[in-house]
Structure formats: C-alpha cells, structure tokens
Amino acid sequence: MMDYSQFLLMPQEIGLLLVFLLVFIYDTFMPERSQRYMPVFSVVMMALYTIYCFCCPAGVGEAFGGMFESNTATWVMKNILNVGVVLVLLQAVKWTNSDFVSVRRGEFYELTLLTLLGMFLMISARHFLLFVIGLETASLPIAALAAFEKRYYESHEAAAKYIFTAIFSSAIFLLGISFVYGMSGSLYFKDIATSVLGNHSALLIAALAFVIAGVGFKLSLVPFHQWTADVYQGAPTAVTSYLSVISKGAAAFSFLVILVQVFGSAYGQVWEWMLYAIIVLTITIGNLFAIRQRNLKRFLAFSSISQAGYIMLGVIAVNVMGMSSMIYYVLVYIFSNLAAFGVIAAIERQTGKVTMDDYNGLFKTNPWLAFTMMLAMFSLGGIPPFAGFFSKFFIFVGACHQGSVAIYVLVLIALVNTIISLYYYLLVVKAMFLRQDDCVIPKITSHWTERAGLILCTLGIIFIGLISCIYASINGAVDAISSMFAAIQ
Amino acid sequence: MEIFNNILIYFVIVPLLTLGGLALCSNRGIKALRTVAVVGASALMVLAVWLVSIFLQTRGAGDTSEMILRSDVLWYAPFNVHLALGVDGVSVVMILLSAFIVFAGVFASWKMNPMPRQFFMWFFLLSTGVFGFFISIDLFTMFMFYEVALIPMYLLIGVWGSGNKNYSAMKLTLMLMGGSAFLMLGLIGIYFHSAPEGQPLTMNILDIAHNNAIPHSWQYVLFPLTFVGFGVLGAMFPFHTWSPDGHASAPTAVSMLHAGVLMKLGGYGCFRIAIYLMPFAANELAWIFLLLTGFSIVYGALSACVQTDLKYINAYSSVSHCGMVLFAILMFNTTAMTGAVLQMLSHGLMTALFFALIGMIYGRTHTRDIRDMGGMMHIMPYLGVGYVIAGLASLGLPGLSGFAAEMTIFFGSFQHTDLFHRVLTIMATTSIVVTAVYILRVVAKLLFGEVQDEHHRSLTDASWEERLSTATLILAVAAIGCFPNFFINIISSSFAPVVKALQAALPVL
C-alpha cells in the first residue's frame, strides 16, 4: 500500500504541475478571443504559486524509498528558480502575443513549465533514474522552444544543434551511470557512495568524467560548451534567457549534490582536480571568446559560459559557505542576466537589432533601457554597490574557505579574468553611453509587462546585495544540511 | 537605529541624498541642479568641520582610544561583515580634504555640458565611495566603497572627458580594477587568517591588528598583494601609466577629485591595511617598495619636465608627489608618516587647484599645450596668480603646504641612520629641485612668455564661481602651510599603534 503522505514532501512540484494544468486547460478550452490573455494568466498563476511556495514551509525528508529528497536547500533553490521563471515569463508576454508566435503561445508556456518541473526533479533526485528523467524533461523541450521562431533559419539551426548535442551528452552521461551501476550495483546516491569507498578503479574515474561531461553540458562548461553560442544566438530571446539562467542554476545545484553525495567521500580529491582544470578553462575561454562578439546574444552566451565557471567555484569549495554562495550567485545572476536579456528582447522585438554597434548612442533615445542594461553589465562584472559584487566576493570567500593554496591560485585566476570580463561588459556601456551614431535606435515604447520585468530586475540588482537577510536565509537553509559535507575530508 | 546617532554615517547619507535630489530634478533647469549640488557639497563641508571639532574635543578630553566615534552594525553574519565605523586623526583630515575638494569640484564644474544632471549624479556617487572608504574600519565595507569610488570614473571620463577619452577611460578603469583584483585576494587572505585558531574570523581592522594572527608565511604573500593593489591607485611605479592618460582626458572636476582624493585612497589603504595589519612583512619587504617609490619620485618629476600638455605635467608631478607619500609611509616612523599625511593633504589640495586652473584655462583657450600659450598673466591675472601659488606650493615654498609636508617627510626619513635609507632620502630630495625646474618652466612660458595667439588677448578672467572654487583651495593650501601644527596635532597621535606594531614585529636581535 502506497503511503500518499509522501506527496506532502513535494508541494512545489505538485503546485507547479497544477499551474501547468491550469495553463493547459486555459490554452485548450478557452475561446479564441480570450487567448490573448493567456500569457498574462500564466504569469499571474506562476507568480501566485511562487508566493505560495515562499509561504509554505520547507518539507524535510525523503520520499519514494529515498529517490526523492526535500530539504531546506532544495526548497530555497526551487523558490529562486520560480522567481526567475516568473521574470522570464513576464518578459515574454508581449513576444508571445506577436503576430507569428501567437498561434503557438500556449506551447511556450506549457513547455517552459514542464522543463522547470524536470529541473525540480533534478534538484531533488537522490537516485540516478529519477535524475535522468528530470534531466531529459528539462532538456528535450528546450529544443522545441529553440525552434519557436519557425520563420527564422537561425532558430532551426539552434534547435538542431541543441538536440544533437543534448542527445550525445545524454548518451555519455548514461554511459557513465552504467559504469557506476556496474561497479556498485545500485543507483541510489547513498548506496553508490558507500560501495565505491576505497575503490580506485579506472572505470569509476571514467564514470566520474562522463558524469561531469553530462552535467557540464547543461552548465556549458568548457569543453562541453560549444553548442551554447549558436543556440543562444539563434533561439528566441525569451528562450535564451530561460536557458541561460534557470537551466544553468538547476544544473549547478544538482551537480554539487551529485559530486558531493555520490563521489564526495571516495573521490573528493579526484573530482576537485578535474573541476579545477575545467573552471580555469571555462572562465578563460569564455572570456576570450566574449571579447570579440558583436552580436549581443552571442556575447551574453560566452559571458554566461564564464559565469558558469564562477558558479563552479562554489562547488569546488565543498563547504556550506561555498554552497550558499553558489545559490546566492545563481540568484543574483538570474536578476542581472534577465535584465540584460529583457533589454535585448525589448529592442529586438521592435527594431530587430541585436548587435553592439546598433546600441551606439542608445542612452540619448532610451535612457531607461540603457540605464538598466548598464546596471546589468555592472552587476555581471561584479561592481559595487550592485548585487554582482556581493555574489562574486562571497563566492571567492567561499572557495578560499576550503583553505588550500591551490584554491587561492584558482581565485587569483578568476580575479584576473574578472578584469577581462569587465572590459567587455564596459564595451556595451561604452556603446550605449560614449558613442554616437547617425542611425540610433529610435525611442522604444516598451509594453508594460516588459517594463515591469525590467523594473523588478533593476530593483533586484540594486537591493539583493544591500539587504543582507537574503543571503542569511540562504545560508541558514544550507547550514541545515551541512552534514552533507561532513563525509568529505 | 543607533548608528544614525553617529555623525560619520552622514558622510555617506548626505551624498546619497544629494544623488537622490539630483535624480528628482530631471525636468528642472540647471539652476535647480546647481542648488542641490551646492547644498550637498556645503553640507559635507559643514559636517567635515564639525567632525574635526568633535575630534579635537574628544582628544582634548583625554580620550586616547585608537579610533573614536565607533559604531558597529552587523551586516553579513556568515562572513562576520559589519558596517563598522570609526575615525582616527588620519581619516579625519582625509575627510576634511575630501569635503574641500568636493566643494571646490562642484564649482569647478559649474558650466558642465552636456547632461549636467548625470554628471553631478556620478560625481556624488564617487564622493559617496570616497567618504565611505575613509569612515569604515571593516575590510569588506572599505573595499566596497573603494570600488564604488572607482567605477564612476569610467563614465565621467568617457562621457564628459576630452581627447582620447575612450581609450583613457578604459585603461584607467581596467588598471585600477586590476589593482583591486589583487587587493580582493589579499583581503580574503587576511580574513581567513584574521584570528587565532578557534576564534571567529573577523573583518574588523582593529580586531585583526590586535589579534595579529596572520602567519608570517602568509604575510609574505598578502602584503605585496594589498600594497600593490592600493599602490596602483597611489600611482606607484610601474603601475602609474593610467594616471597621465586618465587625468589628461578627464573633465576638470573629475581630475580634481581623482588626483585630489582618489589617489589618496591608495596611500591611506597601504597604511591602514597593508602595513598596519601585516607589520612583519612590512618590515621585511619594505625595501622593495622603498626602491620602487623612491624611484617613482624622481622618475615622475623628470618625466614632467619635458611634457607639453599642462595636464600631463601635472599628472607626472602627481606620480612624483604620490610616490613621496608612499615613500614616507614606508619609513615607519611617526615623523615621516605624519609628513606623508601632510603630503596627502597638500598634494590633494594643490593638485586640485592645478587641475581647476588648467580646466579654466583650457575652457578659454581650448588648448592645453604650453607651446601654444603665453602671457596669460596679463590676460587673466587671477588665474595666473592662482597658478603661481599652486606652483610655489608644489615646489615647496615655505608658508605653503608643500614645504611643511616635504620638510617633515625628509626629516623623518633622515632619522634612519643606515646607508640605504639615507641614500634613498637624498635621491628623493633631488626631486624638489626638478620640481622647481618644471614648475618654473611652465610658469615662465605660460604666464610670462610671449602671447602666442592673438585671439587669446580677448579672453576674460575667472568668473565668480571659478574664483570661489580656487579661492577655497588656495586658502586651504596656505592654511596648511602656515599652521601645520594644527594638522600635525590631529594626525600624529594616530600613528602610535602602527609604529608600535611595526616595532613589535621587528626581529629581536
């Protein structure tokens, strides 16, 4: 007899499913004339659900024989992702109501919510089967979303490139898991951890590398990153922004959980060194490619690659401070990146312009858009008093808390890279404020939803860092599961 | 909240309020903007003077604690980050200096065009950072304010600058941010060694200094990181190259604030963080930085001799004078350190005066090349006299600020009896002569030479706001020169803990 009370541990997933169903019902059964309000309806439902999630207490415990775990940290992480999704959906309202997209707008919301559900499963999974289900649910619909602008060739290209590399990386990931299963005879994280203890076989190292490759694909870590630029550039901006923040945040969290819980006790040293190399490559290569990009979406793609490297600093720290800094970093990154993508989307929707040179002199005609973009760039570049500074500082502190000299060197490399990244973020500011152009983008009247989204992002960028209780609550939530790190070292 | 009873917090709140006030008058005319800016700057000035009187009273009443006006509010508990405020004599005079220069800067940018509102907003954001840096005694908050003060420079130079401004703005920002990247690593390192094993880590400077727990092996790494990190802003050779380009391209008020106050952040940080917190490494490694700064004193002065752009001359002269600040700090005795702070004050005021005058001359002649100008003394006597006074202060004429500062520095430096320090001191002293050479060269050519361009004859002398701006600075320069004791009394008591820490860290022979 199944114990149905287990479902009480997953209020967030069930709530999300409800939102999805409501949106689906609205999309399917409401008359054509009221379909216009469907995007707003989804945003409102999602927002209400997010608020509800903040109010309901975090369920702590395991369900389904230990496959699913809910704790304070997963609760916080899911709430942060919810906030991000509300912002993404809000910014997409006007776009989904535009001429060529409106017939399929239902799909956009449904698929997005479904992938979010997949990510929730990834976050909470403590069994590789559930994790793979989550991973695939989170991956495959993205391909459909990327191909959403079906009149554009780039959109198709993005979808094709995404789906092929996603399938390939899934295959590698599954290969890795099958190695693990072969060695340990179990897919439960905890069982694997105990059975591989003291077992230093080449097969397990290969498995570890393949698992890192599989999740590294979602995080676009170098060298598993190459799809990023093309997909970000070709996909509709709303999808790109979703991909760059939400999917990355969820993957980062589950990456940490897998590395610590599955491989932490036996292979802590090994994967830390693997990750070390990957972080150095990711931050540097991402930055070097970003310098030369003129297309802003492609530019943000490379910037997001290097940001992923910074996020990984919180993973390599393997301690409470690192993990809470990582979650905080994701939160700040959501707000900063969505502000940037919001501006890009608003301008692209009205003028179709996305290159940096098009933004020359933007401040003259659209001061508020330029201001928001500037804040986003400053925050991404880690400049105080904006939130990005705090998150960068904390993640560096979290990494250094681990204490080894090698980590200090890594942080130094990351810091030198922040200078490079500051350079290209300032290039955007320079285009908007310092340059003049004859064919400036004309005054744009943005839709109220876009404006609301941007205002929320701006407020987030300014205040998330200054209000310390946000970080404190994340830290408290992670502190509650600090036993997770006890097994290591 | 208890912290609002502390006068120090208002040094951050007032610029922020001014910023907000400026943001609100978006559709009002330039008059409203000027009013708000002047009110903000005057309020800061009043606060600064008030602070000095409070400080004197407290010290007069026999309070000998290291820092006064302490306040402490927990900000980020997981990292033990506090909003910790407190001042000693050095920070008090630095705050006074900043208030003066902000005040003069507002008047110097009276006719700022285009977008005066945005200009003043960034200007006050910059001042927020500067004041915040001087009032905090917590590593994190200090660093945060430090960076807040740096980034507005990019837009201030990039949008309102002149010449090769894009290049200069980017170069200045990236180099200074490069410095602060090293600094950030240094600060994180200090944080993790801030307390003995088993005690909670802290970011409070005083606590770290009292704990004195940073292992010597770490000090060898962290001291150069922090010293170089701040040294970049202090224009230490070879990290000074942002300074000539940056100053040449910046608008007047920004040059004033940057050379006058921001570069002092570097010296102040070297003293307060690098040396105070890591006295062991400071003693061990001082010779490297003494060589570098000693070199940069002479190097800057000699480079200034052949420049033809007025701002370049002044920028290189700043390299020389700021080198002297760091040089004196590294002498590790009360006299030289007092001289260093006096030199910070003196250089801040006279450089600001220089840049203000250069800006005013440039605003009229539209050239800064001394080969294209001459005979300005007849055409604009007020500005000419101001320039001569600034020049005389710079070359150390008794009665003006430069003399008091440099004399104290060299006296202090010469108290070291070993050959190394003496030779370096003598080398640094030669810079005074070179300074005289390049200052007099400019004065002779620019003010008393032949009029090069007939159009220049029709130019007008300073307007009232320009007179006010420069007169404030001239008075301050003369005040330091005539009453150095007043400032020395405020400053010198603050060095006792630092010198004590340095003495304690010396190897016992």
Added chain:
Amino acid sequence: MTAFYMFRIYYLIFWWKKHEVHDAHHAPKDQPWTMTLPLIILAAISCVAGFVPFHDMVTWDGKELHTALDLKVAGTSVLIALVGIGLATVMYLKENPLPERMANSMRGLWTASYKRFYMDELYQFITHKVIFQGLCVPIAWFDRHIIDGFMNLLADATNSLSFGIRRLQSGSIQAYVYVYLLGALLLAAITMICVIF
C-alpha cells in the same frame, strides 16, 4: 654683501637722477592697490619676521626645535651689515664716477660678475642639454613606450589571443561533438594517469 647690494639698488633707484623715459609703457607710475597691498604686507611681515617664533611652528614630534639668539653671531652680522650699508652709501649716495672707476680697475672681476660668473650659461647647459635632453626625454619616452607599452601589450595580447582561438568555435556540429567527446576522454585519461601513477 646683501646689505651692500640692497642699499646700492635703493640709492640707485630713489636717489639718483631720473633717466630719460623713452617708452611710455614703462613710465613708472603708482602701482594699483593689488600690488601695493601685498608689498605693504610683505614689508610689515619682514619687519617683524625676526620676532616670529618659528621654532614653535617647525616641529613635528611635539618637541620644539631648539633655537637661541647667540649675541656674538648676531652682533657680528649686524656690524658687517652696517659696514656694507656704509660702503654703499659712500659709493652710490650721490651720482658719482666712483663705481665706474672701480669697475675699470677690476675689469675681469667686474665682467664676470656682470655676467653672473657665467653661472646662468652653465645652468642653462646643465638643465637643457643634460637634464632635459639627456635624462627627461629618454625617461618620458621610456614611460610612454616601455612601461605604458607593456600595459597596452597585455591588452593587445589578450585581444589577439581571443582572435587566434576563434577557429575553435567552428559552427559545425560534428566538430562540437568531437570536442565534447575528446574533452570527456581526455579528462578521464589524464585523471587516470594522475591517480594511478
């Protein structure tokens, strides 16, 4: 000596007969107050300067700089000064040919003195030729090209590195997959080698 030449000037300007004024621009006239006022202040200050306790001001460590009036030194210098003044009075009080004659009698010394012992030429040479050309110009060049050039080189190197690696991102999906696979295998291989050996 100082007393001598100061009084020489004083007598020459105010006691000797006026020279013919050729240039109307240079006609001596009463100065504007802006010039008079500072002069008066300076005069007043110099009258009392000796009595200002400078030793109070020029201290740095709280202790006063010890100064004392040594009557012997002071007396001697006052005496010599008086002698100088007297000599000047004799030679220059009235317009007379005495200075002319003395100049003729000591021609070499006078010329050298008139040319300020050629010190100006020497200084001119040292400052312009040695310091400016020989020291300042190379240093300024060094600063602009070597030091600043190094900073620019860092930036340029980053830029060209970025340009150089652009081919790594080919746009072809086959290449993406190869890189992915290669990355994963290399990661595994290198780690294995490190762990096992």
